[in-house]
Amino acid sequence: MEQEKVIEITNLTKMYGNHVGVKDLSLTVDKGEIMGFLGPNGAGKTTTIRSCLALLTKTAGEITIFGLDSHRDSVTIRKRTGYLPGDFGLIPSVKVRSYLKYLLSLHGSSSTKKMGSLAERLQLDLDRKTNELSKGNKLKVGIVQSLMTDEDLIIMDEPSGLDPLMQQEFYRILRQEQKQGKTIFMSSHNLAEVESICNRVAIIRKGQLIVVENIEVLQKKTGKVLEVEFNDPFKIDEFTFKGVSNIRQDNGRLILTIHENLDNVIKALSNHQILNMNLKTYSLEQLFLKYYAEGEVGEGGDA
Amino acid sequence: MMFGRVAFMELRTGWKGLLIFGLLVVVISAGIPLIFPTYRNSLIEELEGASKVHLELPNEQGDMIILSWETVEPATSYMVLEDNRPSMVTPNIRYLGNETSIAFEKDFEEKRYYAVMAVLDQTSDPVLIGIAATEKGVDPFQELLKNPAYAGLTGGRNFSMLEVKGFVALEYYSWSWMLTGLFIAYLSVSLIASDFENKRMDVMFSAPISRRRYILEKFTAMNLIALFIVLVQIAGLIWGLASINALNEFSANAVLLSLIGSLPFLMVIAAVGITTAVLFQKVRTGMGITFAFVFAEFFLYTFGGFSKSLEWMKTISIFKYWDYFSVIIDDLFKVGDFLILTVMAIVLVITVIRVFQKKDIPT
Structure with missing residues (x-):
């Protein structure tokens, strides 16, 4: 069955003078999914997101959201969209509660129930003044404002920067939103974050889309790097399984990349006395190198 | 909304x-x-005896000016001097007689001063009753x-x-x-x-x-x-x-x-x-x-x-x-x-x- 598309970007190009913001980018976000939008700083994530919200004019291409034209029907679209900007300021010298109520009123809503529960879960004090907030608390205000209106689509531009416990709570909130049928499109420059929360990921680099993939597939393809330090001798052969690559020995440590069959590796490790162990997700740059090396970069290969 | x-x-x-x-x-x-x-007040001149002399100006040029003053008991007659300076160095005699109110045509544009004097008898000099002017003060913005x-x-x-x-x-x-x-x-x-x-x-x-x-x-x-x-x-x-x-x-x-x-x-x-x-x-x-x-x-x-x-x-x-x-x-x-x-x-x-x-x- 064809998935209902919430965001449909077709051949989007945005130029800033001679500088390319985004080039010929096509991407769809399906209803009910959490789509991660991954790329290093300056890759064009914010440009794409802000084009969807008609904050930027397009140089070329089409964007439809809920089947509506992103520019012509922008106001209608925004009635059903919550948005957390990557960088934003608050109205100074008002209480957070008044500020959020004001934003609610701009959305034509007066129900503060969800605002209250979100603030409570994120431990945001609504009685503080907006100009007295720390960076983390400001981000919480941003998160609450993007979710409190209970819109069908939530767009978030790099919603990271909370402390680890709060970040986990934030992910739980997002998963609950998803269960209620919400569609979430969030950008990040952190692969681990995208892996932990998203169903699919679109990777962008230098204004061009490199790949769109299911998270499981991506994880299989890229794998994770395991480094083990032993207290006893070992052979590389012991760890040669299907789904394990790049096995090598370095200074008495074992280094390998696991794509699947983590279980087999763990079992093999249990025969040894282990001093230290480290499982690493690839950094974004390593991920790109991998994609380039494997020739899956498509048109992005000229970079 | x-x-x-x-x-x-x-x-x-x-x-x-x-x-x-x-x-x-x-x-x-x-x-x-x-x-x-x-x-x-800083612009208005303090003219001597101004309260005893009243000058009524016409709205239109060419109409009559009415000048009146207080009666002075021992006076036998009155004299009105006219000059364009309050010092009255070169006055004209505008009036000489027994009335305490006179009217005359405003046929000039500049500011003029009127000194009203009481003539007591033939031997002594006239005594000043008061001075009036056609404009109240000097307007520096004019x-x-x-x-x-x-x-x-x-x-x-x-x-x-x-x-x-x-x-x-x-x-x-x-x-x-x-x-x-x-x-x-x-x-x-x-x-x-x-x-x-x-x-x-x-x-x-x-x-x-x-x-x-x-x-x-x-x-x-x-x-x-x-x-x-x-x-x-x-x-x-x-x-x-x-x-x-x-x-x-x-x-x-x-x-x-x-x-x-x-x-x-x-x-x-x-x-x-x-x-x-x-x-x-x-x-x-x-x-x-x-x-x-x-x-x-x-x-x-x-x-x-x-x-x-x-x-x-x-x-x-x-x-x-x-x-x-x-x-x-x-x-x-x-x-x-x-x-x-x-x-x-x-x-x-x-x-x-x-x-x-x-x-x-x-x-």
Whole structure:
């Protein structure tokens, strides 16, 4: 069955003078999914997101959201969209509660129930003044404002920067939103974050889309790097399984990349006395190198 | 959702500054008329025995002047000397006789002094009863008003600084635009440019607010603020005039109409401020340009009065269309001027909405 598309970007190009913001980018976000939008700083994530919200004019291409034209029907679209900007300021010298109520009123809503529960879960004090907030608390205000209106689509531009416990709570909130049928499109420059929360990921680099993939597939393809330090001798052969690559020995440590069959590796490790162990997700740059090396970069290969 | 929420938020967050400015405006508006009596007294000459002599001037040149004086018991007759200097060095004898009231034609333009003397008997010199003059005091602005710089400002109208109307028009109205106009310029620019500078636009436009509505709400906020300031000016000025019992000379109605006339003038400045804010998105740049606009318009207006060939300068100045002198001196409120500025403000706002709709909002 064809998935209902919430965001449909077709051949989007945005130029800033001679500088390319985004080039010929096509991407769809399906209803009910959490789509991660991954790329290093300056890759064009914010440009794409802000084009969807008609904050930027397009140089070329089409964007439809809920089947509506992103520019012509922008106001209608925004009635059903919550948005957390990557960088934003608050109205100074008002209480957070008044500020959020004001934003609610701009959305034509007066129900503060969800605002209250979100603030409570994120431990945001609504009685503080907006100009007295720390960076983390400001981000919480941003998160609450993007979710409190209970819109069908939530767009978030790099919603990271909370402390680890709060970040986990934030992910739980997002998963609950998803269960209620919400569609979430969030950008990040952190692969681990995208892996932990998203169903699919679109990777962008230098204004061009490199790949769109299911998270499981991506994880299989890229794998994770395991480094083990032993207290006893070992052979590389012991760890040669299907789904394990790049096995090598370095200074008495074992280094390998696991794509699947983590279980087999763990079992093999249990025969040894282990001093230290480290499982690493690839950094974004390593991920790109991998994609380039494997020739899956498509048109992005000229970079 | 209801229109006005953005405008209301501006008023809500800015009410303290507005209140302080409002108080300043009240103090200035009420204070300037209070200075008037002292100012006038400083110009009025103390003529000897002035209370004993009464001079009634005709409205029209060529009509009769009536001069009367107090009876002095031992006097056998009276003598009236006339001179254009209070020292009476080279007097003419205007009258000699027994009457205590005389009438004669005003066939001169300059200021003249009349010394009324009592003649007691043939042997002693006449005794001075008092001196009266055809003008009350020396108005230092009389000459200045003929200067093109002032004539440009006043539209060539002749009025006296010895009257409360003239004093308030020149000492209050002719520079109050600096107070109110520049305040509106500052506020209208910063209301929008600070949303850009402080990165509030993304959140604003994630709400279902169109760019047109955003501009209209900000413009509405500016109009309400301008109305507030004008009302405060009106209240302050009426208060000041009432305190010196001058409302019979300068009516509350004239105060109201003359200052209401500044509303569209302030609307145009607000529209220019909004335009520069949208175009340059920086408070400083926008403010510099809007201030320059207001000053340039002012200079166009005064230069336009210098000569006939420069009159076109006046026509393109917004100052021409807030003619408070017309209300104060001529009792005429120019509805056409009011409408011209209103239409100009609206056209500017419509234009800036169009421009804003096509512009990127920078991060």
